[in-house]
Amino acid sequence: MPELPEVDTIVRDLRPLVVGHRLGRPTMRHHDVLRGITKPRFLAGLDGARIARLDRRAKHAVFTLARHGDAPRRLVVQPGMTGSLLVYDRALTDDERRYAVLRAPLDDGRELVYRDVRRIGRLYLLDEDGYARYDAAIGPEPLDPALDAAAFGRILGGSRQAVKKVLMDQRKLAGVGNIYANEALFAAGIDPSKPASRLAPAAHARLLDELRRILRAAIASQGTTFRDYRTGTGERGNFQLELFVYGREGEPCKVCGTRLGATHDIDARVTVFCHRCQR
Numbered sequence: 001m002p003e004l005p006e007v008d009t010i011v012r013d014l015r016p017l018v019v020g021h022r023l024g025r026p027t028m029r030h031h032d033v034l035r036g037i038t039k040p041r042f043l044a045g046l047d048g049a050r051i052a053r054l055d056r057r058a059k060h061a062v063f064t065l066a067r068h069g070d071a072p073r074r075l076v077v078q079p080g081m082t083g084s085l086l087v088y089d090r091a092l093t094d095d096e097r098r099y100a101v102l103r104a105p106l107d108d109g110r111e112l113v114y115r116d117v118r119r120i121g122r123l124y125l126l127d128e129d130g131y132a133r134y135d136a137a138i139g140p141e142p143l144d145p146a147l148d149a150a151a152f153g154r155i156l157g158g159s160r161q162a163v164k165k166v167l168m169d170q171r172k173l174a175g176v177g178n179i180y181a182n183e184a185l186f187a188a189g190i191d192p193s194k195p196a197s198r199l200a201p202a203a204h205a206r207l208l209d210e211l212r213r214i215l216r217a218a219i220a221s222q223g224t225t226f227r228d229y230r231t232g233t234g235e236r237g238n239f240q241l242e243l244f245v246y247g248r249e250g251e252p253c254k255v256c257g258t259r260l261g262a263t264h265d266i267d268a269r270v271t272v273f274c275h276r277c278q279r
């Protein structure tokens with residue numbers, strides 16, 4: 001599933017291609033990705049709107065749409081496991097048409113496409129109040145300088161759940177999923193199953209530092225590659241970030257050589273860790 005760095009990459013690649021452009025009449029092949037809005041209202045809301053901004057919030061892409069006489073609206077794209085946002089300057093192939101869930105022509109003949117092979121992603125079109133509620137339901141951004149070690153410590157200190165679960169809880173902290181939670185906990189030398197409230201303040205500060213370092217490194221290497229992931233210009237992610245634990249269960253720890261353990265007991269996702277480095 002794309003996490004903060006992958007969605008950041010998509011948004012960064014796409015922004016110069018779409019911001020300032022106006023959408024023509026969009027079409028949808030499947031509308032089961034829509035939430036809280038009917039297909040006719042959704043399509044009418046996009047038709048003729050100018051893309052004023054494109055930003056990332058948590059693991060989502062947020063288009064700010066402006067249309068003369070209307071209050072701005074937000075198109076929120078949650079790409080999920082298999083979704084991608086793409087811009088084409090040519091006709092789509094049969095395969096591309098098949099998986100194109102939403103197609104919106106741009107004013108210069110190009111086309112903005114939301115592609116989703118398994119349609120696990122979600123699309124929302126929100127007015128100002130709806131967007132305020134959406135935004136308020138998500139925790140702070142880990143790369144926001146306003147989130148200092150004390151504030152991060154309050155998030156962790158307030159929960160007796162496993163620290164890994166708290167890191168991945170989008171209501172508490174935005175954008176972190178299984179890959180970067182595993183990697184940050186390894187780098188900080190913290191047992192992922194430890195109750196968050198039992199970590200010392202020094203561990204909070206270390207975990208925040210390592211989480212930020214890893215997220216920044218992942219953004220710099222355009223996210224981690226995985227199946228179906230495409231950057232905003234359609235290329236496969238350019239995997240340069242060295243992973244220490246995620247996907248390496250049973251392999252030797254790159255720091256101490258101990259065989260890495262794995263468990264599904266924390267959150268039903270695979271947690272990979274080093275018994276020696278993370279106690």
Ligand SMILES: [Zn+2]
Nearest residue numbers: 253256274277
């Ligand atoms: Zn180790």
